Amino acid sequence: MGAATPAPARAQTTIDFAIAIGLFLVVVAFVVAFVPTIFAPFQSIGGPQTADRIATALATDRLGEPSTPYVLNETCTNAFFEQLESGTDAPTTCRFDTTADNTSAMFALSGPGGVNVSVSHLDGSIATRPGGDLLAGPAVPETTSVTAARRTVLLDGETYRLLVRVW
Amino acid sequence: MARAQAHTLEAIAAALILVSSLVFALQVTAVTPLTGSTSSQHIENQQQAVAEGLLATAAENGTLRPTLLYWNASTENWNGATDDGYVRGPPPTDFGAVLDDALSDRGIAFDLSVYYVDANGDRQRLPIVDLGEPSDHASTARRLVTLSDDDRLRAADGSPTADTLGDSAYFVEDADPDQNLYAVVEVELVVWRI
Numbered sequence: 001m002g003a004a005t006p007a008p009a010r011a012q013t014t015i016d017f018a019i020a021i022g023l024f025l026v027v028v029a030f031v032v033a034f035v036p037t038i039f040a041p042f043q044s045i046g047g048p049q050t051a052d053r054i055a056t057a058l059a060t061d062r063l064g065e066p067s068t069p070y071v072l073n074e075t076c077t078n079a080f081f082e083q084l085e086s087g088t089d090a091p092t093t094c095r096f097d098t099t100a101d102n103t104s105a106m107f108a109l110s111g112p113g114g115v116n117v118s119v120s121h122l123d124g125s126i127a128t129r130p131g132g133d134l135l136a137g138p139a140v141p142e143t144t145s146v147t148a149a150r151r152t153v154l155l156d157g158e159t160y161r162l163l164v165r166v167w
Numbered sequence: 168m169a170r171a172q173a174h175t176l177e178a179i180a181a182a183l184i185l186v187s188s189l190v191f192a193l194q195v196t197a198v199t200p201l202t203g204s205t206s207s208q209h210i211e212n213q214q215q216a217v218a219e220g221l222l223a224t225a226a227e228n229g230t231l232r233p234t235l236l237y238w239n240a241s242t243e244n245w246n247g248a249t250d251d252g253y254v255r256g257p258p259p260t261d262f263g264a265v266l267d268d269a270l271s272d273r274g275i276a277f278d279l280s281v282y283y284v285d286a287n288g289d290r291q292r293l294p295i296v297d298l299g300e301p302s303d304h305a306s307t308a309r310r311l312v313t314l315s316d317d318d319r320l321r322a323a324d325g326s327p328t329a330d331t332l333g334d335s336a337y338f339v340e341d342a343d344p345d346q347n348l349y350a351v352v353e354v355e356l357v358v359w360r361i
Binding site for chain 1: 209
């Protein structure tokens with residue numbers, strides 16, 4: 001803008017304005033998109049609590065005796081997984097709901113999610129019972145967020161790992 | 168210059184104000200879910216429950232007490248341990264093998280120690296397994312174990328020896344010489360993620 005060209009004292013107003021609005025909108029969009037993620041972990045507290053509740057209930061009460069936590073009753077544990085697989089009702093002396101046929105009904109869960117319960121050896125392989133595996137519930141989805149809770153339990157004198165997965 | 172670029176400068180100023188207010192809001196909040204930590208409350212809860220279960224299952228199937236009796240009366244130390252206890256992993260007992268499978272193999276470090284009351288009435292700590300200083304997010308589980316006079320110390324290969332607690336040098340004194348009770352000790356398992 002030398003003195004030889006006296007013309008525009010206002011430069012390219014339109015372009016500057018477009019850059020300004022574009023920059024401003026990008027920053028506003030970033031802030032609006034970022035703020036909810038700050039609070040997201042606070043909102044998804046349900047998964048960990050549900051998994052923890054089910055794992056504690058199974059390990060310290062429902063599959064054994066509350067007086068001896070983490071010690072499972074072999075008969076009731078086998079019957080628990082048998083009942084969830086084939087619908088054969090477990091003995092009524094067991095401490096869980098002996099009529100529920102799936103894990104959601106067993107743990108009184110509503111909604112679209114699911115629960116998967118398994119008992120495995122310490123090396124990770126699934127433990128077996130007469131006629132099947134100690135595994136119950138639908139297959140764990142690979143596309144949604146799954147919360148796991150673990151317990152160490154005693155079954156027939158051996159140490160096993162109880163794993164509850166909730167989604 | 169003049170009016171035109173002023174539009175751009177104004178936008179930059181507005182953007183800076185927006186972003187800096189967001190940064191300020193994050194900084195004045197003491198703890199947010201984004202606060203740096205290598206562990207979360209949920210994982211600590213799980214490890215605490217796992218540690219409790221390990222002690223409960225070992226007490227129930229009778230593998231916890233042999234580990235406490237894995238003691239060499241002549242050296243007055245755990246069989247083959249250093250002065251700080253076992254520092255490279257759990258002892259070669261049944262309970263030690265379970266600790267190895269359940270914790271070490273999953274990247275969880277642990278300290279196993281025993282608390283007892285000495286002759287002066289003071290509470291003392293004796294390390295059994297010492298894998299280092301627990302981190303800030305460690306979890307703890309404790310369990311009481313009752314020892315009796317006729318419990319036999321274990322040899323280095325784990326088999327019971329002829330030495331009973333009643334007439335051997337053990338880390339804790341006989342609490343009741345008149346009766347079969349030897350002592351009640353507290354086993355503590357501290358676990359943390361490496």
